[in-house]
Amino acid sequence: MRGLGGKGVLVTGGTSGIGKATARRFLEEGARVFVCGLEGVAATLTELAGLGEIAGTACDVSREEDVARLVTEATGFLGAVDVLINNAGTAWREPFLEITPAHWDALMRVNLRGMFLVAQAVSRAMVAAGTRGAIVNMSSTNGLGGEAEYAHYNASKGGVLLLTKTMAVELGAHGIRVNAVCPGYIRTPLNASITPDDAFVAAYERDHIPLGRAGHADEVAAAYAFLASDDASFIHGAELVVDGGQLAIM
Numbered sequence: 001m002r003g004l005g006g007k008g009v010l011v012t013g014g015t016s017g018i019g020k021a022t023a024r025r026f027l028e029e030g031a032r033v034f035v036c037g038l039e040g041v042a043a044t045l046t047e048l049a050g051l052g053e054i055a056g057t058a059c060d061v062s063r064e065e066d067v068a069r070l071v072t073e074a075t076g077f078l079g080a081v082d083v084l085i086n087n088a089g090t091a092w093r094e095p096f097l098e099i100t101p102a103h104w105d106a107l108m109r110v111n112l113r114g115m116f117l118v119a120q121a122v123s124r125a126m127v128a129a130g131t132r133g134a135i136v137n138m139s140s141t142n143g144l145g146g147e148a149e150y151a152h153y154n155a156s157k158g159g160v161l162l163l164t165k166t167m168a169v170e171l172g173a174h175g176i177r178v179n180a181v182c183p184g185y186i187r188t189p190l191n192a193s194i195t196p197d198d199a200f201v202a203a204y205e206r207d208h209i210p211l212g213r214a215g216h217a218d219e220v221a222a223a224y225a226f227l228a229s230d231d232a233s234f235i236h237g238a239e240l241v242v243d244g245g246q247l248a249i250m
């Protein structure tokens, strides 16, 4: 991809699954990377250190004080955050009729409040520094359609799409591009924890995904890298679906 070499890239949720694959991809593109996650920071830095300049910190993106510290530490290491990959998130299955207000709030705190807090803090830093940066927020195919037993998750990811579009409208004048990715079913530790068993996954791949397989984390990392690169210089306020054709089914 054009224009990623030497860039400072912050990847939230960069210690597992899609985020870790994304940290790897940006290092391979010659970028410098700062990751955060709830856990797994030390192991991630050990795993990826040979690929380039990387550092990280443990933090909870739903906590304002953690986000303030994250942006300070990331800026200190990177010099400036040129690219934000706003990726941290969580999910669990729960029938709509059984979701408690506490469970609703717990999911929204991470997936929507956390996404907003990081996006706003990094955007403020970009505007203050005059950085003409790129931000890519993590939505999902679940932000575009209503999968059963994920009402809170679907609502959070739909919210990310309109957060993305509104940020694009307001931040374009500052030269900051903002887009979203909408992955379908990707094999990650998160999905392994919420998918019943291998037979379920095989049936799901056959019945719901025209390419006949789940996606890989590095296939989402590639979409993140494209949207952050100069190859996407006129793509703004958009969502890029990465789902093996799942949403194309009528």
Ligand SMILES: NC(=O)c1ccc[n+]([C@@H]2O[C@H](COP(=O)([O-])OP(=O)(O)OC[C@H]3O[C@@H](n4cnc5c(N)ncnc54)[C@H](O)[C@@H]3O)[C@@H](O)[C@H]2O)c1
Pocket: 012, 013, 014, 015, 016, 017, 018, 019, 036, 037, 038, 039, 059, 060, 061, 062, 087, 088, 089, 090, 091, 110, 114, 138, 139, 140, 141, 182, 183, 184, 185, 186, 187, 188, 189, 190, 191
């Ligand atoms: N796996 C999929 O099929 C899929 C599909 C569409 C969207 N997504 C989204 O992709 C993102 C990454 O998912 P994944 O499948 O790689 O999951 P994962 O569990 O493998 O990784 C999640 C990462 O987010 C971090 N994280 C979670 N809560 C956090 C918090 N409160 N503060 C800071 N970091 C936190 C974790 O530490 C970890 O690094 C999520 O936003 C998820 O909703 C995943």
